Amino acid sequence: MKALLKIELNKAVKNKAFITSITIGIILAILSLIYCLSISAVDNSMASVQDSSNIIYDPEIGFSILFNNWIGGEGGSLGTAIFYYIFPILCALPYGWSYCVEQKSGYTSLIIAQTGKKTYFMAKYIATFISGGLAMIIPLITSILLSALFFPAITPYPSYDIYYAVFVKSMFSEVYYSHPFLYIFIYLCINFVFCGIITCTSMAAASFIKQKYIVTLIPFSICMILHLSMRILYTDPDKDYINLSPFMAMKPIDMSYRNSPLYIFILSLVLFAATFFITNIWEKKHEVY
């Protein structure tokens, strides 16, 4: 199992598609940073006006801090808009297609003859999961590190919540205003797990669909269906609804609706159960030769 897992992980991470996916993610993170820096320049010029007019300006209380100037913490740049729309595709590009291709090429039957079905499917599932998770969080971590070069990591001040888009009712808001790095870490974990699971839907879909590129777009389609359902179901703009869209739920800030940890947990659990059942139980019972 260990040897096969190592091979699978190597294949998952050391391929052109993984590098392409990460590169696109990092370009978008840089695009977001450029936007944040331009906004920050405007803020600073306003501060200098305040200085010259003898109004006390306290740089310790910032609107523009690290936690609202990385791709996940800000919601206004083109970079973040594109990144959180295409993330299901970016996650599936590196390795979501792998099982589909190996099935068609006959590699699956060869490897199963040597290692057994259980080991193969488990190793493939884990590798797909990890590649999807990494494709999501590497650009996010890069974005945090890049932003940390320019913005101070001041603990967010609750009075400025409109600048952070994390409100009293937001998910883990008390953590955000007390331990912001822990808040980011929690969201990175959520992103890693969810994106890993959503990438495994590609692997599960390969049991029924034989086109590699259609399989790759299955995670995007699932996210789109959930997002569209939310738009269709939520007809009253004044009601306090729970966010159903993965496009928004992966973002550590509040969009129009509140993120719910229970919903994210249930959705992840359902997707995990479905993908694990199809790939490790249902598919195991089928003839591969």
Add this chain to the structure above:
Amino acid sequence: MKFIKIFTSDIHNGIFKKCYLLILPAIMTVFICISCIARIHAYTNINDIPDFTYSVADMWLFVYGGMAQYTPTASEPFQFPAIWSAILALSSLLVLNYPTKDMLGIGSHIIVSSGSRRKWWFSKILWCTLFTILYHLVIFVVILISGIISHADLTLAIDSQLQHHIHELKPYIPLMNVSHIPVSAIFLPVLISILFNLIQLTLQLFIKPSYSFLCICIIMISSAYLMTPFLPYNYAIPLRYNWIYENGFKYVYGYPAVALIVTMVILFGLYRFKNFDIIKKEDT
């Protein structure tokens, strides 16, 4: 082999055999129309207008409207228009499969027996255009049927206040008081959809299909984010047209723009396809 034979084969394999795919936009539009009607009822209840009448054009604008101009602020994160992007992305997704599958299968034999790559390429262009038209026709028909069932007026009349409510627009985004939607505005989103499906088809000659879809998605979101006529998806957003939005752009420019880009795309694709390696394994 004559062009008409290749095209007939595409109609048979790419439309008749794939007509079940057109159920997807029909189902999606049914749910969107139900949501639209619920929003209209909520609007009449809030404003206490018991004998309020709406039209199928109001429902059409809910489906194809898109979003108003976005102004980036810290307190208002960007939210892409869900219904609009779902409609256009699904159309691109549905035309992604057939051309590549055909080229890797029977298509190479057709090209050899016809002795002309140009015929195959033009046949695919026509197929893509026809499929996209059918896709939007299904949506139009579902909107019309939903309108008839819900007793909507079968006119092109528009209620700007209603549109403001059902699109959940911010108070600082004023819509002009217009009485009717121009007929020319109705067909532009369909033309833009055809244009981008053709661009996607041409992109597949350079990059893998999933990457070409990714490019289309990026252009789509960039267009929703930035209101500029240089991002052509903007011409598919009727809420940004100057007939309803004061700061909107002249949507009529969309027609010559589409004609120009489509011509360029077809010729560019033809040039590329003449030198394209059609004997490939299916590693796309």
